[in-house]
Amino acid sequence: MVTEVDEYLIHRRLGTDAAESTTQAYAIGLALFLDWCDSIGKAPADSVPYLGRFVYWLQHASPVKSAATTTLVRAERRVNAVLSAVRGYLRHQASIGRLPHAVLAGLYDDFTSPVPGLADFDPGFQHRPRARHRLQEPPSLVDNATDDEVLKLLTAATNPRDRFIIIAMWRMGLRRGEVTGLRREDVHFVARATRLGCGVEGPHLHVRRRENPNRALAKSRRPRVVPADWLVVQAHDQYMSVLADLASDRRSDFVLVNLFREPVGSAMRPDAINALLDRLSQRNGCDRRIRPHMLRHSFATNTLAAGATLDVLKELLGHAWVASTEVYAHPSPERLRAAVEAVATQRAAGGEMVGSAAATGSGSASTLGSA
Ligand SMILES: [Zn+2]
Numbered sequence: 001m002v003t004e005v006d007e008y009l010i011h012r013r014l015g016t017d018a019a020e021s022t023t024q025a026y027a028i029g030l031a032l033f034l035d036w037c038d039s040i041g042k043a044p045a046d047s048v049p050y051l052g053r054f055v056y057w058l059q060h061a062s063p064v065k066s067a068a069t070t071t072l073v074r075a076e077r078r079v080n081a082v083l084s085a086v087r088g089y090l091r092h093q094a095s096i097g098r099l100p101h102a103v104l105a106g107l108y109d110d111f112t113s114p115v116p117g118l119a120d121f122d123p124g125f126q127h128r129p130r131a132r133h134r135l136q137e138p139p140s141l142v143d144n145a146t147d148d149e150v151l152k153l154l155t156a157a158t159n160p161r162d163r164f165i166i167i168a169m170w171r172m173g174l175r176r177g178e179v180t181g182l183r184r185e186d187v188h189f190v191a192r193a194t195r196l197g198c199g200v201e202g203p204h205l206h207v208r209r210r211e212n213p214n215r216a217l218a219k220s221r222r223p224r225v226v227p228a229d230w231l232v233v234q235a236h237d238q239y240m241s242v243l244a245d246l247a248s249d250r251r252s253d254f255v256l257v258n259l260f261r262e263p264v265g266s267a268m269r270p271d272a273i274n275a276l277l278d279r280l281s282q283r284n285g286c287d288r289r290i291r292p293h294m295l296r297h298s299f300a301t302n303t304l305a306a307g308a309t310l311d312v313l314k315e316l317l318g319h320a321w322v323a324s325t326e327v328y329a330h331p332s333p334e335r336l337r338a339a340v341e342a343v344a345t346q347r348a349a350g351g352e353m354v355g356s357a358a359a360t361g362s363g364s365a366s367t368l369g370s371a
Helices: 002-015 020-040 048-060 076-095 101-107 147-156 160-172 176-181 230-243 270-283 292-305 310-317 322-329 333-350 353-360 365-370
Strands: 204-207 224-227
Touching: 002 020, 002 076, 020 048, 020 076, 048 076, 048 101, 076 101, 147 160, 147 270, 147 292, 160 176, 160 230, 160 270, 160 292, 176 270, 224 310, 270 292, 292 310, 292 322, 310 322
Parallel strands: none
Antiparallel strands: 204 224
């Protein structure tokens, strides 16, 4: 039995050119499946009618001890990945004649393929059967640094350069490669930049894609202008006064330079931003490591919460597609509740009827409407 699984994994790895890591994830998923088949005393080929139980088992059976627990041990996404591996394995067994094709019908709700299993191997085949055993996955939530975490980072930062890095990423949403790729000529923190040959009003900076010696690379090919608020401008001013103390032969065209480690004055590398945030997270008791992108997520989330529309945010973030920006549009449970409660409050303000009618359960639609 194990050799059949091994064969399948080799087929996946070589035959379908799957990545090593994907194959490994499949192997772990299939090992769980075989464990479960053992535990119910069924051969894998006979287990399909019981797969609903397998789903429950995946959610509840602890990987450490075999006893079931009440808390969920595997998230929906993980359970679905295991189920997908199991389907792939069973389909493969059917395709090489080790499993009756009819068994596959138990895996799908609308299994009508004249050649069972074909849909999954032939990309040109139109009909994709819908997997019967599949959990609804929650939308992926954006992992942003909280205001409290940003405050902790800022308090832990010991110099104006580090504070400028944090504030620029948090208030302008700059990517790691963008902030380390900034040249002094890109920063127009003046009321009117016409003297600098730029027609953009108000303090702003330009994000431009260049080949940089420090490997900093702006992700978007299209240059963009990001407005700066007074917090960023102030942090930049303070940092510039530190830079002014650098010996002139140490000065560089880059905004972010090494102040403490050699070569002093040369451009900071993008991975130094991660190292900096790691250090600051640890120093000031953040419960988790803050990564550079979490500050960008905070910017996006805060900007939307403050009323920006998706098209505006798309420009600010330098996204090529609005679909990338839409991940930030998933409102938090708090905002959903606030939206519902805002309506209830307005209704209640119009009269006492709503509350009392709802309490007795006797309110008709017309009473509610006139309340
Ligand atoms: Zn400008």
